Amino acid sequence: MNNHKKEKGDVMVEKGKLVKISYDGYVNEKLFDTTNEELAKKEGIYNPRMIYGPVTIVVGEEMLLPGLDEALLEMEVGEERELVLPPEKAFGKRDPSKVRVVPIKEFQKFNIRPVVGMPVNIDGNVGKVVSINSGRVLVDFNHEFAGKEVKYRLKLEEVVEEPEEIVKELVKMYIPSINTDDLKIKMTKKTVTINLPEVCSFMNNIQTIKMAIANEVIKRLGVDKVSFVETFEKKKEDN
Incomplete structure (x- = not known):
């Protein structure tokens, strides 16, 4: 990994620049996201509908997790970093108010039979069924990695100019x-x-x-x- 301190004269990536990046994301040492097709296959998360390879993003325009965006502003082309992001720099802290009870009749309107663990989309909010009891469905609308520390390997491949x-x-x-x-x-x-x-x-x-x-x-x-x-x-x- 290239983690040296920046010296005066080093070229930094400016906010708003178009760049290509590669990354691997881990939670509890388990890969959950990557731009590397072979690694995705090896770790059992390959998605045939996914387009693998370096992705192009605009630095500083919230296209990435906050911690990744901040790191890119300190990186040089070709540099690779391993980052450990706390929840507030990743998917956010868990918000108890996002765990809500949804009447089962809301599911019945669309002929859906809720099952624990089922992902749901209610009024544009994506959540997961936590429990079902007496016509009441408890749904957690927090991101599945909210409140968790995540680790990334991030590489700045290119600045597109x-x-x-x-x-x-x-x-x-x-x-x-x-x-x-x-x-x-x-x-x-x-x-x-x-x-x-x-x-x-x-x-x-x-x-x-x-x-x-x-x-x-x-x-x-x-x-x-x-x-x-x-x-x-x-x-x-x-x-």
């Missing part, structure tokens, strides 16, 4: 499944044109996603206009 790479990584932030090699970007001093793969046209909320990408590109690159092009190609006929 080239304009075209910034555009590609911003697209990937909002469309994680996209292969950036499939993106075609044209840039001038005042305009950016993004050619999206055909499959993006059928995504849910694609217009909202494009608006969010455009706003980020304009903010970061200072351009006046962002355009999206969707190309549809003739399908090859089967012989």
Whole structure:
């Protein structure tokens, strides 16, 4: 691990910078989250719907746990740290007020039979059934790791600074499944044109996603206009 003290002249990551990071997260020495596909498989938490590999985030914009965000502001590219985060720098302290009784009739409205341990979503709040007794269901809406110390291995892989790479990584932030090699970007001093793969046209909320990408590109690159092009190609006929 590279945990040396910073000397005068070392380059720090600034708040608002676009960076790529890798990480492994542990609770009670058990892996619960990672960007490493092989490690996920080895530890039995592999999710085939997950996209593994370094992730792009904006430093200091609460896209990470507070303790990770703070650490990145002190790190250099290529540096790796092992961090032990107290609850207030991780998933927060347990809040007794988030453990609530929900009438069983609320579940019956949706033909759901509650079971202890079942994850539930009530009015947009995600919780877990703790107990069931006489028509009353006790649900804990605290994060499952609230009140717990967590350990992370965090590596700052790269600071994204080239304009075209910034555009590609911003697209990937909002469309994680996209292969950036499939993106075609044209840039001038005042305009950016993004050619999206055909499959993006059928995504849910694609217009909202494009608006969010455009706003980020304009903010970061200072351009006046962002355009999206969707190309549809003739399908090859089967012989």
